[in-house]
Structure formats: structure tokens, C-alpha cells
Amino acid sequence: MTEYEAFKELLELDDQEQLTPKQRQIVQAAIEIFSEKGYASTSTSEIAKRAGVAEGTIFRHYKTKKELLMAIVSPVITKLAVPFIAQSFVKQVFRDGEHKDFEELLRAMIVNRFEFAKKNVPLLKIVLQEVAFHPELQDRYKHIFREEVLPHFERFVSHYKEQGLIKDYPSETVLRLVITTVIGFLVTRFIVMPDADWDDEAEIDRTIDYILNGLQTVQD
Amino acid sequence: MTEYEAFKELLELDDQEQLTPKQRQIVQAAIEIFSEKGYASTSTSEIAKRAGVAEGTIFRHYKTKKELLMAIVSPVITKLAVPFIAQSFVKQVFRDGEHKDFEELLRAMIVNRFEFAKKNVPLLKIVLQEVAFHPELQDRYKHIFREEVLPHFERFVSHYKEQGLIKDYPSETVLRLVITTVIGFLVTRFIVMPDADWDDEAEIDRTIDYILNGLQTVQD
Amino acid sequence: MTEYEAFKELLELDDQEQLTPKQRQIVQAAIEIFSEKGYASTSTSEIAKRAGVAEGTIFRHYKTKKELLMAIVSPVITKLAVPFIAQSFVKQVFRDGEHKDFEELLRAMIVNRFEFAKKNVPLLKIVLQEVAFHPELQDRYKHIFREEVLPHFERFVSHYKEQGLIKDYPSETVLRLVITTVIGFLVTRFIVMPDADWDDEAEIDRTIDYILNGLQTVQD
Amino acid sequence: MTEYEAFKELLELDDQEQLTPKQRQIVQAAIEIFSEKGYASTSTSEIAKRAGVAEGTIFRHYKTKKELLMAIVSPVITKLAVPFIAQSFVKQVFRDGEHKDFEELLRAMIVNRFEFAKKNVPLLKIVLQEVAFHPELQDRYKHIFREEVLPHFERFVSHYKEQGLIKDYPSETVLRLVITTVIGFLVTRFIVMPDADWDDEAEIDRTIDYILNGLQTVQD
């Protein structure tokens, strides 16, 4: 379980650690307002006001408004992919080949993403919104996805497929179904209906169950 | 199957039917640019240019830029909910209570939404983006969802749960899992990776399978 | 007294008599809105709406918005000067040279202007406002004043001055004081405080008294 | 007489003292153009041009064009009422009860207003024009008038009425006649015919005389 704590550290690593106080205020304010009204509808003057700094100060730290957005959004993209890239993940999966493993892997992933989402709702809102309009972001995502996530995932899936634990779908399809279900859960939980009365543990369990059943070879 | 064609007609009905030519051009151009760059980043002058009309003409038909957005987005909200509200749906489900039925229901829903999405990618992009920033839209969605979709769905689910065909999850959870999977599919197919090499029929089949398996009571 | 009725007729003469119904509606609406919000702040579309005609119809009858203003304002300027120009006035004054006469002249003038103002508050508001910004109007006023009003008045004043009934002030000063007092009364009565509880007869009497006393040679 | 000089200081006091240079240029330009063409017909771009600043600079100092108008007009309203409110006025009047006193009071008021008008023709033009179209301004005027000016004046008038120095008219009527005559003089002098050949001292004397005679009890 300590390996997941390592993730967390990794996540917090390249963060707002070496930011000056003013910078921290600016980034904090920008995250809040960007996530409330969207990047395009947010004015730098409003950011400055909420951050309690002069408007000029923003541009001392970030050449342009867009650079500020990227400074906020970029680390999140990395963080989002990290769990898949991390070696520990791979190791764990191949330690043995039982079904239990797949469930544990899923649970680890979901719980980890859940905790991350919980702590970063505004950040995730921003990413979700802005990815659509900034090709650079899309490119970075696609690159990471194709080069890092997909290959790793491919290995898991073929491993489990060989063992007859999951259906013989194309890996892309499996990946799509899993990711879609997980993201769908998190988005519903934290963005669409954050104020509903959630029994998080139960919902996580049910979501895992749903994925496992959904993917398993039909037993008849 | 002709009942779904009826839906389509319904969908196209109250639409851009009584628009003047200029208005049609404006709406068309606005849909395109809104979906490309987002509402906030789109200027009315750009819309006018692409529509081939004077900028003032936009404001003769829509008092504000926002009213133009709403004129575009509002009917889509209605359309999206229509299939759930339509009586034919309900009838079909209760014709008999076999498992086949559930699959057919699911397939009908997915195919129907698939066709709709296919023809309305830009519109869906706009809705997906802008719902986040316009509380009026959220309210309308929530209202339709709570008053129309949820009650209908509730009946289906309890029907199938009684027959032991799907797990004994809360209806909200079942709804979430199904909708999430369907939307996830459509978003991946048409928005995230529209240019990938898709075998639509197969993917639809697999998605239906995934949902059915995912929800069914474990048979062991 | 019939001579004053002649004035009235004159006043109503070149009026909105030969206007088409639509034109009448337009002029009526324009007068209302111009006097409420001022010429510059009134849009032709608002006039059209209140008049119940199409915007284009306005421009069928008046080449420009300004022409509409002038069509409204011009007759008023004439009307305002008419009593001074009219021959009957002169005649009356010189019928005899008694003090009573001057008072009657004054009273006639004030009552006449009072009735005119009463019926034309919106028109007078417009004139008062717009004269300031349209040199053509100023020129017309000055012309009428210098060519028509002043010469006539001059005769009255010198007549009364010779008789020792009024002070030996320059005629311009006498004219200024009288006009100023009358206009001041009318503006207060109908524009500044139209809703106060006025005893019109008494106020007219007092105003006449004030002027007479103010101008008369000091009796000591 | 030094007390009137005190007024002047008061008038200039809370003024454009703490304005930045740019702001001063903007206000100066705005006063000029507003008084030439009226508020509604003046564009902010023209103000900016005449002020020699960027158009945006106007809106850095005044959120809206109307706020700029109010910043210009508001202090004038106060200034106009100040002489009536000031204590020195009251003191002077009640020093003794002779007729001489009333004349002096009148003269003081007229001379003071005359000097003020002389230096503030454009400002007065603006106020005169815009009061008609901005209910807020009317309200402020009416408030000041009812709460400050009228009560003070009432005391003077009843004082003089008791002494038989002025007619037994309602105070409102006396006030109306006096103010009307004074304003009529100033408007004629500075706005209607500023370019005529005026003998200011003589005209002031005559105006005072006219008022005194006009109001005094008839001596026969």
C-alpha cells in the first residue's frame, strides 16, 4: 500500500512548492474563478482582485493569461497519467495472475483517482473544459495516452484476456469501457451532482462490480 | 422500429423550421464556431462574417449573444430527453418481461442516441461545454431529469429488478452506470476520437453487452 | 376679447390638420417620447412602436429623424411669437394710453400664453431642450425676436415710458424682465412643479402685480 | 463682504482637487462637449480625443459615461444650494430688520450667483439640460430645495412680511418670483445672449430694483 503513498508524493512534487506567496495567491484565485466561469470568461483584473494583488503582478509571473492557465493545467495532466505510468502498478499486476488481482488493481485505480478528484474538483473542472479548446493540451494528452498509458494497459489486458478473465474485446474497447465508467462516476460524483447524498464506499464497490461483471466472459 | 423514426421526426419538428434564411445562416455559423472555440471565445462579428450577414442582423433576430446561444441550445435539451418521455418506450418495455426486452430497450436507446449524436456533434459539444457555465441550462436539465426521465426509468428498473434480471442497486446507481457508459461511448466516439477507425456496429454490441453483464445478478 | 380667439385660431391653423392618420400617430408619439427622454435619446424604432407603425413609415414621411423634430418644433416657434406680431395687439394697446391698458395687455399676454402652455407642455419641453442644440432653431428664434417681437414691444414700452407708467429702463431690459418673469412662471407651473397644488388665478394675478409694481416708477 | 469670499472658497473646495491630471483632462473635455452638444449626443470617443487620452482611460476613472456626467453635475447641485444654507446669510439678515437689509441680501445673492454663473457657464448649461432627463438629479434638487433652501427662505420672508416690507404673498410665490427673476437674468446674460453688449452693474441694479418694487407693499 506504500506504493500508492509514493504516488501521492509524486503528485504533490512538482507542485506549487516553489511559488512565491503572491504567485500562490494568484494561482489559487485563478483556479477558483476559472473553474467557476471558464477561462475565456475570466478577466485578469478579477483574478488580481480575488488574489489581492495588482493586475500587473500577474504578468510579472506569467507572461500572458494563457501561460497562467497552462501553469495550472499542465501539472494536472501529468498527475492524471502518473498512476498508469508508475512502475509499481505494473509490478503489482504481474506479481501473480489471479482474478483477485484485477479487482485490486481496479480498486486501487478508482480509489486513487477518487481521492485525487475529491481534492481537486476545481482543477478537474478546468481541465475538462479547457482541453476542448486548446490543441496543445489535447496533443499532450494524446501523446501521454498513446505512449504511456495505452502500452501499459495493453499488457494488463492481454494478460487477463489470456487467463480468460475478461472478454476478448479489443484492448481499446476495454480501456474505453473502464475509463469511461470511472470518469463517468467521478464526474457524476464531484461535478454533476456533488451535493447529492452519496454513500461513497458503496458506490465505489458497485462501480467496481459493474466493471468486473461487465468485462468478464459470460459463464454459461 | 418505426416508432424510433417517429422520434426523429419529433426531434426535427419544433426546430429551425420557421427560421428566415438569414437566421438559418446565423444559427448555422454560430453552431459551427461555438463548437469550435466555445461560446465565450466566439465574437459576434466572426459569426456574422461566417454567416455572410451584417453584424447588426444577428441582433435583429436575437437581442443578445446569449439569446442566440439559448436559441441553439434549448431545443437540444428537449430533444435529449424526448426518447425517455415518449410513450412508445414505456409500452415496449412492458409488452413482456423477458430479458430480451431489456437488451432491446438498451439497444433502442443507444442506437437512437447514437444516430442523434452522429448528426449533431457540434450541437452536443456546445451543450456539453456551456451547461457548466449557465445555471439556467443546468436548472432546465435537472428539472427534465427529475420530472421526466427519472420516474420513467425508475419503473423500468424496478420492473427488471423484481424479475431478478438486474442487480439490486439503487435505481440512481443503475441509471448512473447506464447513462455514464452510453454517454462515455458517444463522447469517445464522436468528440474525443472521432477520427479513429471505428467499427460502430461492433462497438455498440460490445457496449450493450458490457452494460447487460455489468448489471446482471452474478450467476454462481 | 374675440381678438384673442383669433390668436387661438391662428395657432391651430397650420397645424396637424393635413396630416395623414399615420403621420398624426407618428408626430403624436414623437412628441411624447421626445419630451420624456429628449430628442437624442429617442430612437426611431421606439417612436414607430409607440405610433403603431413600421419604422420605415416614419422615413416615408420625414426624410430624417431631424426633419421629424423640425416638423414638430417649427410651428411652435411661430406660434410662440404670433401674439406679439398680431396686429390686434398693437391696436389694443394704442386704443388709449391709460395705465389700465398696460395691465390688460399684460394679462392678455399671460393668460394667452398660460392657456397655450397648458395645452402644449410636451411641445414646450421639447422646444426648451432642443433649441440649445440646434443652431437653426436659435437663428429662427433670434430672427423672429429681432424682426417682429422687439420692434413691436419697443413701441409699447416707449409709449408707456413716455406716460411715466414704467421706469426709464432700456427697452431690452424691460422686455427681459417681463419675459423672464412670465416664462419663469410658466416653466415653474407646468414643467418644474406641475403636480403642486396651484391656485392658477391667484398666481396669475400676483405675477401681473409683481411685474407692474416692479416696473413702475417709484412713487415717492 | 468677506463672508462672500468665504462662500467662494467653499465652492471651490470639495472640487476637482484630488483628480489626477488625466482625470482633470477628461472632466474638462467632457464639460466642454456636454455643454456644446448635450450629454446624449456626446460620444466617449470624442471626449477621449479632446482630452488627449485613450478612450479606455475614461472608463478606468468612471465606470460608465453616466457616472462621468454625475461626477460633473453632482458638485454643482451642492454648490448652487450652499449660499442659502450658509449661516452667514442668516446672520446678516437678522442683524437688523431694515429695508436696506433686504436689498443687501438680494444684492449679495445676485452678485454671488452672478459670479458663480460667470465662471461656470458650461457647467450650468449641462445642469439645466440634464436635470430634465435624470430623475436622480431632480430628486437631489428637490430634496435640497425642500430641506435646506425653502426653510431658510421661509424665515426671511416671514420676517420681512411681518415688517410690512414685502407683500403678503405665500412664501412659495415670493420665492418663485425672486428665483425666477434671478435665474431669468443669469440665463439671459450668460446663455441666451452671452454676446450682447451688457452693462452688468446697471443690469444687476435694475434687476434688484425690479424685485424690490415688485414685492413691496403698494404705497398708496
Next chain:
DNA sequence: GATGAATGAGACTTCATTCAT
């Protein structure tokens, strides 16, 4: 004559960015 959709110039205003202090 009457209409009202269409126009485009120009209005007010916002905003990211610069720069002297």
C-alpha cells in the same frame, strides 16, 4: 403608401498587456 428585414457605422464598454514609478 406601408412594411420590416437588413445594413454598417459607430456607440459604449471590457480587457490583456505595458510601463513608469
Next chain:
DNA sequence: GATGAATGAAGTCTCATTCAT
């Protein structure tokens, strides 16, 4: 580094006027 006044390009919207119907 920090400030915030200043900028001017660009945005949304208004409006007098035209013109095809």
C-alpha cells in the same frame, strides 16, 4: 518585485436609414 494607471484593440450592441416586397 510590485503597483496600478494607461492603453487601444476588440467586443457587444444600437440605431438611423435603405430597399425589396
